[in-house]
Structures are given as structure tokens and as C-alpha cells.
Amino acid sequence: MRVKGLLGGLLAWALCGVAGASTVLVTGTNRGIGLEFVRQYAGAGWTVIATVRNPATATELVALAAGNPKIRVEKLDVTDVAAIEALAAKYRGQPIDILINNAGTLGDVPKQKIGALDQAEFLAVINANTFGALKVSEAFKPNLLAGKTRKVFGMSSGLGSSAQTARRGDFYGYRASKAALNVSFRALAADWRAEGIMVGIIAPGMVETDLLRASGFPGRGITVEQSVRGMMQIIDGMTLESNDKVINYDGSVIPW
Numbered sequence: 001m002r003v004k005g006l007l008g009g010l011l012a013w014a015l016c017g018v019a020g021a022s023t024v025l026v027t028g029t030n031r032g033i034g035l036e037f038v039r040q041y042a043g044a045g046w047t048v049i050a051t052v053r054n055p056a057t058a059t060e061l062v063a064l065a066a067g068n069p070k071i072r073v074e075k076l077d078v079t080d081v082a083a084i085e086a087l088a089a090k091y092r093g094q095p096i097d098i099l100i101n102n103a104g105t106l107g108d109v110p111k112q113k114i115g116a117l118d119q120a121e122f123l124a125v126i127n128a129n130t131f132g133a134l135k136v137s138e139a140f141k142p143n144l145l146a147g148k149t150r151k152v153f154g155m156s157s158g159l160g161s162s163a164q165t166a167r168r169g170d171f172y173g174y175r176a177s178k179a180a181l182n183v184s185f186r187a188l189a190a191d192w193r194a195e196g197i198m199v200g201i202i203a204p205g206m207v208e209t210d211l212l213r214a215s216g217f218p219g220r221g222i223t224v225e226q227s228v229r230g231m232m233q234i235i236d237g238m239t240l241e242s243n244d245k246v247i248n249y250d251g252s253v254i255p256w
């Protein structure tokens with residue numbers, strides 16, 4: 001019994017990366033993959049800064065945080081530059097080991113079809129999925145530099161892959177936003193490499209969330225538990241030497 005407890009403790013310690021207080025910031029955590037990141041990192045003993053657009057309606061997250069003082073719920077719309085800067089100012093001096101830019105939107109699918117392309121919709125999707133992820137990363141760079149592991153991630157998608165696009169069109173704004181995220185995060189990786197910040201690009205697979213349901217492919221995905229468990233291993237293992245590809249939750253590579 002005592003051996004079992006000791007093994008459990010060692011496992012939690014290993015998942016924490018380095019013993020002691022490791023901190024992860026995750027955006028878009030009121031539902032789906034983001035909420036599951038909070039569950040699993042908090043369950044492994046991490047301090048989690050969990051950002052949401054609307055804390056008042058984030059009932060599951062708030063309930064989770066009520067039972068764990070290491071979860072800090074913060075309001076953040078990643079398209080609101082002033083809010084990003086205010087949150088970064090609030091956390092000035094706080095080391096952050098890992099930043100996961102999870103927040104993302106599929107947008108309104110019919111407005112992203114050829115024949116009905118909507119400019120405002122297209123730009124709104126890119127604003128959240130590409131610019132938001134970059135701007136949040138930029139704002140929290142000092143926190144990453146103060147952290148132990150110095151890792152920041154963009155959340156990509158197979159829909160951002162040029163190589164995989166031959167099979168089907170549609171989702172123009174979303175595809176463009178994820179392809180733009182890929183190239184932007186490669187540029188960020190180049191810019192920050194010398195300072196020891198590892199910029200990685202990960203993807204969750206097809207996961208049963210509101211986003212997948214809205215895409216018209218429900219029932220074909222994996223669970224959030226499986227996806228996040230896999231991505232946490234990828235996040236843990238990715239280094240400055242292995243961050244040059246888009247890595248799926250199961251370790252497979254998504255071609256550019």
C-alpha cells in the first residue's frame with residue numbers, strides 16, 4: 001500500500017517536470033480541450049492559470065477551481081489586446097513554465113464557403129486563432145524567460161496543412177488561420193531560440209468537442225482525455241532540437 005502511494009507520488013512528480021511549483025498558462029479553458037488541459041495539469045500538481053472569455057458562465061471550470069487553489073481563473077479574450085496586456089501586467093514577475101495557446105474558433109462554417117465568403121468572419125477567425133496566439137505569447141515572454149522549462153505552444157490542426165488539403169476544400173478562414181499559425185510560430189521559434197524559449201506547434205487530433213460538432217464531423221473523434229494525455233507527453237518531450245514539425249497528440253507528424 002505504502003509502495004503504491006510512493007509510486008503515485010513519483011508519477012505526479014514526474015508529470016510536474018521539475019519538483020516544486022510548475023506553472024502552466026492555458027487559454028480558452030471553459031470547455032473542450034482547454035478545460036481538459038486544466039483538469040490534467042492541475043491533477044498532476046501544477047499551478048494552472050486558466051483563462052476564459054467569460055468566467056461568469058464558465059461553471060465547470062469555476063467548480064474545478066473551487067476545489068483546487070492552484071487553479072487561477074482569469075478573464076481573457078485573446079482578440080482584446082488591452083486585456084492581454086493587462087493580464088500580463090498582473091502576472092509580471094510570475095514565472096510561467098509552459099504557455100498553451102489553446103483558444104480557437106472554427107467560426108461560422110457557411111460563411112467560410114466559396115460562394116458565400118464573408119470578409120468579417122474570415123478576419124475574425126484569423127484574429128483569434130493566429131494573431132491572438134502570437135500576441136498572448138509576446139505578452140508573456142518575460143514570464144517564460146523566468147520559467148524553468150520555457151515552452152510555448154500553438155494549437156494547430158490538420159485543416160492547416162497544405163499537403164492534406166487536396167482531399168477537400170471549405171473552412172477557408174479556419175484553414176488559413178491554422179496555416180498562418182504554423183508559419184508564425186516557426187518564425188517565433190527562430191526569433192526566440194537564442195534565448196532558450198522553445199516554440200512548438202501541436203495538434204489535438206479529431207476530438208469530440210463543440211468545435212468538432214460544429215464542423216459537421218461529430219462522432220468520429222477521440223475523447224478530450226485521450227487527446228490531452230497525448231499532447232501533455234508531446235509537450236513534455238519537445239525540445240529546441242525537435243520543435244521543427246507540427247506534432248499530433250499521438251506523436252504523428254502533420255505535414256506542412
Ligand SMILES: NC(=O)c1ccc[n+]([C@@H]2O[C@H](COP(=O)([O-])OP(=O)(O)OC[C@H]3O[C@@H](n4cnc5c(N)ncnc54)[C@H](OP(=O)(O)O)[C@@H]3O)[C@@H](O)[C@H]2O)c1
Pocket residue numbers: 027028029030031032033034052053054076077078079101102103104105106128132155156157158203204205206207208209210211212221
Ligand atoms: N476539436 C478538434 O477536433 C480540434 C482539431 C484540431 C484543432 N483544434 C483546436 O484545438 C483548440 C481547442 O478546440 P476545442 O475543440 O476544445 O474547441 P471548443 O470546444 O470550441 O473550445 C474553444 C475554446 O476556445 C475559446 N475561444 C474562442 N475564441 C476565443 C477568444 N477570442 N478568446 C478567448 N477564448 C476563445 C472558447 O471560449 P468561448 O466558450 O468563450 O467561445 C473555448 O473555450 C482550438 O484552437 C482548435 O482550433 C481542435
